[in-house]
Amino acid sequence: MKLPVKLTSLAASFLFLCCSSALADRTKLKPGINSFSTQQDIELGRQAAGEARQKLPMCNDPKVDAYLTKIGMRLVDHLNTNGVEYPWEFHCVNDKAVNAFALPGGFVFINRGAIEAAENEAQLAAVMAHELSHVALRHGTNQATKAQYAQLGSGILGAAGSIFGGTAGSLAAGAGQFAAGSVLLKYSRGAETQADVMGTQVLYDSGYDPRAMAAFFESLGADKTKAPPEFFSDHPNPDHRVERVDEEISKIGGSPEEGTRDTAEFESIKREVLALPVITKPVPGAATSKGPAPPPPGSIKVGPPSTSMAPLKMQSLSLKYPDNWNRYGQDNDVTLAPDGGVVDAGNGQAALAYGVMASVARLEGNAPTGSEALDAATQKLIEQIQQENASMHVARSAKPVTLNGQAAMSTYLSNDSPAGGHETDWLVTVLRPEGLVYIVCVAPQSEYDRFERAFANILDSVRFSN
Ligand SMILES: [Zn+2]
DSSP states (O other): OOOOOOHHHHHHHHSSSOOOTTTTOOOBBBOOOOSSHHHHHHHHHHHHHHHHHEEEHHOOOOOHHHHHHHHHHHHHOOOTTTHHHHHHOEEEEEOOSEEEETTTTTEEEHHHHHHHHOOOHHHHHHHHHHHHHHTTTTHHHHHHHHHHHIIIOOOHHHHHHHHHHHHHHHSSOTTOOTTTHHHHHHHHHHHHHHHHHHHHHHHHHTTBBBBBHHHHHHHHHHOOSSSOOOOOOSOOOTHHHHHHHHHHHHHHHHHOTTTOOHHHHHHHHHEEEEESSSOOOOETTTTTTTTTOOOTTSSSSSOOOOOSSSEEEESSEEEETTTTTTEEEEETTTEEEEETTTEEEEEEEEOEEEEEEEEOOOOOSOOOOOHHHHHHHHHHHHHHHHHHOOOOOEEEEEEEEEETTTTEEEEEEEEETTTSEEEEEEEEEEETTTEEEEEEEEEGGGGGHHHHHHHHHHTTOOEOOO
């Protein structure tokens, strides 16, 4: 079913209606064309947020999330959602990039990099007010609506299907990516300006100093030591951004004398965030050619794994791991590593030098069964891992084993270790209804013997859910 819509005529409705009369009249903003209901915004956003939480490294710090929620809800109280009650959620993402995004329906993700780059609470609130404005103005599904009209011409469900079809059809998307975001977060420059303007209004109404919006952009743009201000990589940088914010402040009636700039709580949370372990989603031994030279072999030492085990419950399985190891991630994407086991491979990209990753790769089409399917899915996974690890090769080819009574494949891979020298990666794969469960045990080749017993104990402890 094609819908006869002229994009040019629609474009007019995305423009905000500016009022030229009184200086104190704020810019009025309203959502653009949208073929989704607000209930569908919430459903789409909730699905995409689940995917984001699985694919992105989360801070997993309840104190930080509670603080983000407190600021977020203070802003929401002054956000015009046209009467829609969204199920607001605020999460900290353990990613050093200065970025934040909000999915339709009110699922807001703030990178630690944005918290660390903010000079005070008002600047963090500015980033969040910008994100909340994308939600209130429904920019995500507005964008999906335009994509739908332009390309698909199909009904609402067709658009939703195309957003999530991309996910189900791919085996383990790359680190730090999630498919739904590629449609729901592709905002136009016009949408960015709208979010800046509405965000400035929300800041003002919430008692924050609205100049923080412009100050945050300026401080990032001024840092010439960094690559081009790729800030808000999900948000194209509109022209004259700072000027437009300043203009809105004068329309509102100037900056309030008493506006909140900073709080002791912000400074305390910022310190807590700065102390979080640096971890983007680790890939086994991701020593890339772009990173710094790896340290000489043997220069990174980690302590022996404890023989006392801690329990871990994932969505698809449970297992036990040495209780002196750290746990990163959640749901079906967990990394377990001793202190010093996660290494910075450069550019804030974390690499696993010692430890275990457990995850689930989704499979194309209906879940296949049988040993041939397991073999094929395992080969495909290895190809994916090799794409991110150029030096990775198979050291001992796949052979059938069992894991918790299930048919499994055991493969040994070899790679450059981010700790220097070579590493051994023991990969065990099992086909389950939800996809290919894989567990990778990683240690430098020269020290593999020290960890082999712990790896075997972890694998022995695996129990699949239901
Ligand atoms: Zn934006």
